[in-house]
Amino acid sequence: MKCYTHFYADGRFLECTGAARMALISPSYGTRIGDVVACSAHNVERAVHSARAGFRAWSASSIDERRGALQRLHHELESRAAAATHALAEEMGCPTWLGRLMQLPMPLKGLQFAIEGLEQVGWRETIGNGIVERVPAGVVVAITPWNFPLHQIVAKVAAAIGAGCSVILKPSEVAPGAAQLFMEAVHACDLPVGVVNMVWGAASVGEQLTTHPQVDRISFTGSTDVGRKIMASAAQGLTPVTLELGGKSAAVLLEDADLDAAIPAVVRLGMANSGQACVSQSRLIAPARLVPEIVERLRNAIASWPLGDPLEDATRLGPVATEGQLQRVRRMIGRAQEQGAKLLVGGAQPPAGLGQGWYVQPTLFGDVRPDMEIAQEEVFGPVLALLPYESEQEAADFANATRYGLSGAVWSRDAERAVDFARRMRTGQVVINGAAQNLATPFGGWGLSGFGRENGRFGIEDLLNYRSLHGAA
Structure with missing residues (x-):
């Protein structure tokens, strides 16, 4: 039995103290193969505080520092490709051939395009007597699905790192192995404490994050019905959202x-x-x-x-x-x-x-x-x-x-x-x-497929705000 019992905050894995245990079921046999322990409200609050501290440090990072972090993450994730392929087959039923062909190459390409995107963003321009800057939006909540878990995690987390934001990842409990391996790769990357954080949980954890006053952006991939609920929750604090929803x-x-x-x-x-x-x-x-x-x-x-x-x-x-x-x-x-x-x-x-x-x-x-x-x-x-x-x-x-x-x-x-x-x-x-x-x-x-954009420089730009400095030119 596999048990996922730790969240990630303050630069380390910490024990989840929530009361709920979410069963991990093998889709191949319909049998229980493990559990995911949910975070408590206190755990989530710690992750948010960690992300706020991480943002203060990372928002001042240089483009070279962000590039280096993404390059290290690419290397660490690539070294875990075989383990991720096995976990995806076992936990969400993705055949190993597809894992090797798509589930792993896609996030690795996504990381590479995020690295290249750093040079493509127009970070600063002069207009008349003003300087217009594009600056990191803040703390990002990234809620990701189970169907292409690593790809969706990378699309959001790599963009946040590239933008100079910090991020709190809430992955799906249906395919936890991919998220666990991703966070182990993050841990090996020597990022400043608090830049990337992760919590486990169901709807109550998502609600705590999407209504939290210390969260600045929300990025969600999943069903249209859940996207509507997240948008309604975010409206309480007028928190901007990126929604990548269903398709036909x-x-x-x-x-x-x-x-x-x-x-x-x-x-x-x-x-x-x-x-x-x-x-x-x-x-x-x-x-x-x-x-x-x-x-x-x-x-x-x-x-x-x-x-x-x-x-x-x-x-x-x-x-x-x-x-x-x-x-x-x-x-x-x-x-x-x-x-x-x-x-x-x-x-x-x-x-x-x-x-x-x-x-x-x-x-x-x-x-x-x-x-x-x-x-x-x-x-x-x-x-x-x-x-x-x-x-x-x-x-x-x-x-x-x-x-x-x-x-x-x-x-x-x-x-x-x-x-x-x-x-x-x-x-x-x-x-x-x-x-x-x-x-x-x-x-x-x-x-109904949502709004906002991910990938490459566009994902980075989605997590930036404009700031105009009149008289600075």
Whole structure:
């Protein structure tokens, strides 16, 4: 049994004294494999005081000092890659191949782009008789999810370090091993005491942090429903928030799309991590006349994603992370059928041979209309909805038919046509013809997907305030 019993403040690991113990459940077997001990209100208060002291010291740091800290953190995190991959497979069901391919490389790239971003920020400019400075905002609360835990932790903590802020991290108790390893890497980096802190806890701990008068910024990644609650809590102190919330991303195949390239990519981006990604391409919008061919290609592509133990290298698709998530995905599959969507692959039944754990069959629906729940709401499971269209305008209308706007994709053999269509999509980012992910560009959403931006210099700038000095020039 693993027990996570310590929070981090004042530059060291300290024992949690909260009464609550949060069970750590194996998603592969549905059995208890450990506990996370919650912080008490006193523990949280200590972390806040630690962060205030850390901010006073770190806000005066030079760009060279911040760069050096991020470089050391990159080295320390890289040395823990194998342990993190194992922890993610064991605690949240991410297959080891995906851990090695994405879960670890993404935060390492994110750190590198934060380092480069330090030189790209316009820290000071002269306007008339004034000097305009960009200065650290203060103490940042970073609340992170379980689906890509290290990536999201790094996106927030690296930006805070780069901006000259201090940070209090509240990671998810669903995947605590990744956060623990991250804090061990931080501890080895020789940062000033109080710059990075971490607490464990459920909603009460989050509420204490988001309403605390000594907190200056809040950055949250998670569900839209929780994002609303955090925004309401932050409003008590008019504390600015960055919210990276849910998504219902569409991949649009234009008439001339290269199906050989597009179909495997769409399936990969819809199924990887068991569909538990805010940018998961869970809607495929395709020309009606090509639907029979596309369905056959999708069946073949999905068949290459076998379910299994995430610790085994041959496994492509592991379980979803929690029992609650399993039940939600199954309910949404059932409602899609009730609303008239045609089940083509998979379904809500447990997969053969995997009766234990939180496994969901990779699932494909056809005959989906834009008004159906399966086309409107985030599933966060390995479920793909196929929506046929008759005209390019209808394709654009379907792509923009949800209240979310986090990511999307478009495929066409004509690059200019693809770019033109991408500009019609109301979303924070669009991937054109399967382009490589660019973590140096700003990441964030529109509508119910939230606001604010992360990554590279944009994440650093999100945590800076302007100060104007009139007469200083």
